[in-house]
Amino acid sequence: MEFQAHRFSIAPMMDWSDRHCRSLHRALSGRALLYSEMVTSGAVVHGDREKLLGFDADQHPVALQLGGSDPSELALAAKIGEDFGYDEINLNVGCPSDRVQSGRFGACLMREPRLVADCMAAIRDAVAVPATVKCRIGVDDQDPEESLFALVDASAAAGIDSFVVHARKAWLKGLSPKENRDIPPLDYELVYRLKRERPALTIVINGGITDLDAAEAHLEHVEGVMLGRSAYHEPGLLGAVDRRIFGEGVADVSEFEAVERFKPYIAEKLAAGVHLAAMSRHMLGLFHGLPGARAWRRILTVEGVPAGAGLEVVDRALDAVRQALEAREARAVEAASA
Template identity: 70%
Template sequence: MTAPYAGSARFSVAPMMDWTDRHCRAFHRALTRRALLYTEMVTTGAVIHGDRERLIGFDALEHPVALQLGGSDPDDLAQATRIGCEAGYDEINLNVGCPSDRVQSGRFGACLMREPELVAACVSAMIAASTVPVTVKCRIGVDDQDPRQALPELVDRCADVGVRHFIVHARKAWLKGLSPKENRDVPPLDYVLVHALKAERPHLDISINGGIATLEQALEQLHHVDGVMLGRAAYHEPALLGRVDAAVFGCADADVGPFEAVERHKSYLAARLAEGVPLSHMTRHMLGLMHGLPGARSWRRILTVEAIRPGAGLEVVERAADAVREACARKAAA
């Protein structure tokens, strides 16, 4: 991508630990060709010293796809950025928003909101090492910070060294007293602050994240900012992604229904099964696909119970889809 926000970053799927692995991204790509997909956050140490194929390997069908890094050492981030570029990622993103205890102990994630100068040094080193856009995902502040000061200061310092795209989770992170799960729900959302950030800095590209539960809400946000990032809603009700290419990107006749998505995804499932990947590692990301349809419970049950059996193959997915088709037909005939 020449710029992540010129196209695909208008709608993106959030990086989520233990959720947005390569199998999840491949499944989401069966629903949307245009949305920008993100990896889970990967620490610089893991990228530099770990099993790169396992940690940051991806299938070419996932493009456009961004690698999210966690770290606070500029040299390590530069090295990890070079590795990400060589791997073929379309964007490298720095996590300045994760509030987990593990992240805090490593001096990265949301605790970096307190150190805007360090964040600027980090992204400066990343930009110097990168052949693709470098972006920042942050909160509006942490703990007792005033978001009206903390957010603009972080953004301005990073913009001064060349960052042009920021993804803002419109909540504070409370590093003490709230769990990571509570940090996704308890601190109040402040969309107005993020909208003001964009209005006051029209030369920057601002995406908004946090609490956006439907495609309609995402479209409303696009009146105020350049991009919208959905996380849990896209994961738990992935069928909404099938409407993104038409509704967000204006692609005529681009809607993808749940059954079409299953058909599109079969070739990927078959290829991974042939490589020895257990079916359940892939179908766990598909459980919400039939949400709201007759037979959705049967879909989830079949995938949950049968995909874990030794030798489970595509026939499990086909049987689950047939259960939904039959339920839909019975309802239509009633």
């Protein structure tokens, strides 16, 4: 598979980037690399694998992000993920939550580059698909110029050549996971320097990137850009990714077209017993900034929750947006002729 997909990816986000969210995002971009939520290696090995790992074939390319620090268990989980059809296995070395720290994985592993290297070597040996790392630039009182390079160099020595770097430290003491997404300052230049000094590696930058203009600017320095919350809260921006980021000669996917593409998926899952709200919650920001966006959110939020809610709710929400857009156009025509 051509992994230029790394040129633009959508971050693994707990409670957000589930299989339904990924299918919506795929309706907007055919090229972006999609990531699962983080799944612990223990859950993969011992839990309900179909529930944790199952996804629809149209989501490719899609990566599985694992959390853990036991090389043998991670290797087994990685193999299970590959057998499920994932195109990449990624190790989380960046999540700052308390639960992750207590389990000795996530950002706290920035302090243990040799252990990360052992984990990555085990994953690499277990699967044929790419094995990658997603990390921070450091934690707590670490010097990022030392901690980032130490982690990357240790994993590179173990045969890993692709890294996603969230360009912030994680403060495991004193900041909440939410605060860790915003308060620690961004250091994009350090990530650029990593690429300059390790030119053979594939470097993807993450953190604080909110639109495609910024993504294009970062791509002057690194191979890839990963968007997180902005891609979730304003998914409509993904409709231009294939043209702007991948250079495809295709028309942008409009918000309305994305909904029409997503509706067969919704219908299929409704028939399988999935509640509408489990899917429609990922669409709430789709018409962000457009007339009717508030009505769209309200209808999906209020009418999409009751048991038995179906595609008619989505259609009513779409009609509300169309009416708001038509009203704006009518006002514009009236103003122009006045």
